[in-house]
């Protein structure tokens with residue numbers, strides 16, 4: 380029975396030299412965010428903070444799932460096999476099971492009413508101009524009042540008082556359910572869950588059909604049922620082995636000023652309004668690890684989490700486009716704030732790359748607005764090689780295509796908001812760049828674009844010659 384908490388990930392990262400423990404005191408309002416961000420940007424490492432000013436008894440982790448390597452450690456899947464294997468597992472859902480409260484570490488400490496304070500949590504001021512401390516790693520469990528089916532999605536929470544936060548809902552499934560509560564003017568019960576197994580985290584961020592419980596998907600990824608326990612003050616079930624649960628409700632037909640907040644594209648979402656979450660209880664482990672996720676300028680867990688979802692969804696989506704398409708890899712570029720995607724493929728006939736690119740720009744996720752196709756000899760994760768393809772293999776007049784007036788990602792500040800609609804409905808220009816070689820149907824022309832690589836590149840081993 381594998382541990383379904385966040386802890387095996389932290390242990391495995393540390394064992395494999397991917398995580399650094401910081402025991403020197405850090406301050407969540409002044410320096411914690413810069414330390415974890417720089418430790419990843421400069422050293423490629425995750426951080427575990429063990430001494431946090433004003434938060435004795437807490438630890439906090441950050442940048443623990445910022446790239447494929449860390450995801451593969453977290454899910455126990457070979458890095459090179461990540462997309463096909465995750466795609467296979469999410470299609471084989473396993474339903475969650477209930478366990479007793481006594482078997483739920485998330486109930487080791489139960490704080491209700493006055494005793495429950497958000498000020499206890501080591502939530503950071505993440506980006507320079509953020510409006511305050513935010514929790515951005517909370518997975519929100521809600522139930523559709525018509526069907527009783529759980530929906531799980533992540534929502535940023537601007538901490539506004541000890542028992543009150545913002546609750547930002549983009550126009551997706553949680554908002555659709557919230558609208559039902561607004562119609563009957565009843566508060567929507569919500570449990571915010573912080574810190575769990577990467578499979579649980581991935582499921583909550585993954586876009587699935589409306590009416591599908593994301594924990595079925597997480598169970599598939601885990602290879603066993605997610606173990607759930609009942610909340611104390613609301614009729615919601617949450618993962619028993621989580622670090623922290625914030626029970627509460629989102630008020631109906633009510634908004635207040637919220638933000639600004641450094642967001643997934645790497646720019647700020649301006650101050651605006653959002654719905655309001657009121658705390659009823661906090662339950663947690665006695666030695667909790669807070670998931671101090673970094674949301675802001677890339678590369679962070681935030682881009683890598685949604686990026687992996689985009690890659691898997693696009694991987695599946697492209698299977699349905701023109702039989703026999705040879706898709707070799709897909710990379711949603713974290714450095715682009717998820718707005719660029721690279722498709723690696725071997726074009727069998729002319730025009731195939733552009734066909735794939737059009738599909739990549741109209742999949743289940745709105746984020747990608749720039750899609751680039753590279754050929755079978757290019758490492759799609761290496762921006763130097765992608766850029767090399769974009770100069771040597773692109774005839775801009777023929778290979779760059781702009782598609783104006785299309786829907787784009789809600790937080791893409793360069794694309795205007797649709798007049799009269801909610802501030803998250805934007806239109807922009809999608810564009811595609813075909814940086815593949817001529818197709819395999821034209822071998823002679825294809826050969827003209829071969830990379831000029833060192834003689835016997837594949838055979839010569841550097842280790843045999845270096846001292």
Ligand SMILES: Cc1cc2nc3c(=O)[nH]c(=O)nc-3n(C[C@H](O)[C@H](O)[C@H](O)COP(=O)(O)O)c2cc1C
Pocket residue numbers: 515516530531532533534535536547548549550551552553554583584585586587672674680681684685
């Ligand atoms: C770190 C992180 C923070 C997120 N914050 C928000 C948020 O504040 N509001 C929101 O609507 N979606 C946010 N999302 C995206 C949703 O969690 C995601 O789109 C989810 O799949 C939506 O679930 P649904 O399909 O059930 O609506 C965030 C995702 C991540 C990875």
Ligand SMILES: [Mn+2]
Pocket residue numbers: 530531532552553587588589590591593
């Ligand atoms: Mn959903």
